[in-house]
Amino acid sequence: MRVAVVGLGVVGAGAARALALAGAEVTVFERTAPAAGTTGTSFAWINSHQKNPLAYHELNVAGMAEHERLQETGGQWFFRGGNLEWAHEDGRERLDAAVAELRGRDYPVEWITADRARNLVPDLRVPAAVRDVAWYPREGYVLPVALLARLWGEARDHGARLRCPAEVTGLDQERTGVSVTLAGGGTERFDVAVLAAGRWSESVARFAGMSLPMADPEAPGSATVGFLGYTAPLATRLGSVLTTPELNVRPDGGGRLVVQGLDLDAGADPAAVPAPDGPQAQELCTRLRNLLEGTEGAHLESLRVGQRALPGDGLTVAGFDGGGTVYALATHSGITLGPLLGRLAAEEIVTGRERPELGMFRPTRFEGVDRDTLPPPVPARFAGQQ
Template sequence: MKIAVIGLGVLGAAAARALALAGSEVTVFERTAPLAGTSGTSFAWTNSHSKDPRSYHDLNVAGMAEHAELAKSGADWLVRNGNLEWAQDAAGAERLAASVAELTGRDYPVEWITPDRARELVPDLRVPGEVRDIAFYPTEGHVFPALLVARLWGEAREHGAELRCPAEVLAVSEADGRARVELAGGAADFDAVVVATGRWTETLTAAAGYRVPMADPDAAGSATVGLLGYTRPLATRLDRVLTTPDLNVRPDGAGRLIVQGLDLDAHADPAAPPSAGGDHARTLCSRLNDLLAGTEGASLESLRVGQRAIPADGLTVAGFLGDSGRIYALATHSGITLGPLLGRLAAQEVLTGTPADALADFRPQRLIGRSGLPPLEPARFAGQQ
């Protein structure tokens, strides 16, 4: 089959790889550059926290397993050595205990450890004196998105996939039993098209006549936006994810860290990105010093406003837009965790027409044409983002 994939973030690269491995003739259209959208500004934590309903939790667990399976043949993009989380007040402790109990009931790997055990895992960790119990999630981890896309797209390319970039797709449509991709310089027909355009999903699906509403990616202080700080190299020992009341942190390679304070996201505005030397940056660096020894004098190389790609009801979209089986849409807030899995399942459905049971609750038909959906609540506690 001759298949077009629109977008070369994690989802597009994963779909292109799976389609190419199955023998399809794959053409990827990317407007600006690989990773130019949400995939390039992500905390990139693989997990299944606060993922409800249960089918969404299970989908994310399967996404984590897909990463592990892919990693059997080498995994420079994936670090899978756990996440540490604690609470600092009574309300937080109650919320964390409830979350751990729910995850335990779902057979999700989690255990309570002591601060001493936490410092064995992270030698430079500074645990507040009042903290006695720390949740450890051993199967969670983090991803280096550029390396993941390099792996996925590299294998797609080795199996014949071609990239057209820069190439802005103006519309997709169904015509004469084919899927048509319209560009400024003309149009091309394919057997099917996979739309993997992240926060631009609504515009392109509307042009196809099947508008899938997305949460506004430009709304300041909303659930879709968040601040991500990227530090200069630091002499601190951290090799895993930390999700704490004031700061989320993960390694970003070569001694650099990515830092995130969810309460500060209320000030995130894509139209007015903050300075890497401003008040928000200083706050993040101060919190980092409270959390990890060896971060004295930390500063940020950049402070970015991430714009999340979130379908309007907060859940993943995966499926054909119409009955013809020509235009397939992928959109999700959990693109890093779910990317390799969704790419494989989308390829399966496009090429065989056989529905994947895991995607039954996430079809775009639940959202197509809907309007007036309530705004999503911003993430303010670890696990909600």
């Protein structure tokens, strides 16, 4: 079976790897460079918070387990250091409800004291008014490019080829295959094309006559955009994810941290990325110094505006369109779900057997839907929403 994969982020790499392992002849078409899209600007927190309905939550839990299984066979990109979260008084009811929902789903979470939180993260500064802290021991974070390297490297080991730069400008479905047309001319025929184009999924799907509405990734202050600050190396002790009212933080290797203040995202605009020493950066660094010891003199090496790949109804897309030769993968949870979606998609493509986990996420749900009738997604403004 000859399979084309469009896009080489984590989702595309996961699909390429699993297809190559299953014996398919895989060619990946990447327009600019690996990890050039959302993969390169992701907070990369592995979790299943606020993932509703239940089927979406369960899919993300399975995605977390997939990272653990994959890492058992080698490599180091997933760090299961847990996550600590607390709320101020005005957010306590929301956090209590979120923890209760997760407990009802048998998701590992417990309330711990501030002292225990400081034992887990010795340099943590917990506000005096915080009574207790939610601890999620099975969560963690990913180094996205290291994950991509593992997935794509193994795909290459099993014969997958990369065409880059190669922009796909046409997908013509036939009864027994699909023709892929590239910018500048040239067409290649495949048995199946897998769309893993991230935030460009809608325009790429349109080439195949598929309806796959995505939230606008360019809209300032919307749910699809947000600031991510990347610090210079710091002498602070942090091995966990922190999701706090003022700041979300995760390690990024070599003493660097990734910082995110969700309330600041109302001013995020991909067309006007602030300077790494501007007001937004200074605010993020101030919040970081208030949160962790050992961060005196913290400054950002870069401040980026991340652009999320967000299907129009907020849920993952995974499956064939009506024609049966184009398979779409698009999700807001690409880092958590990338390896799992790749494996499940490859099984469906190679064997023809449908996976029940993907039953409610088929792209055919958008057939006949006017994208303008879909309500705009709510911007993330507190921990867990992003």
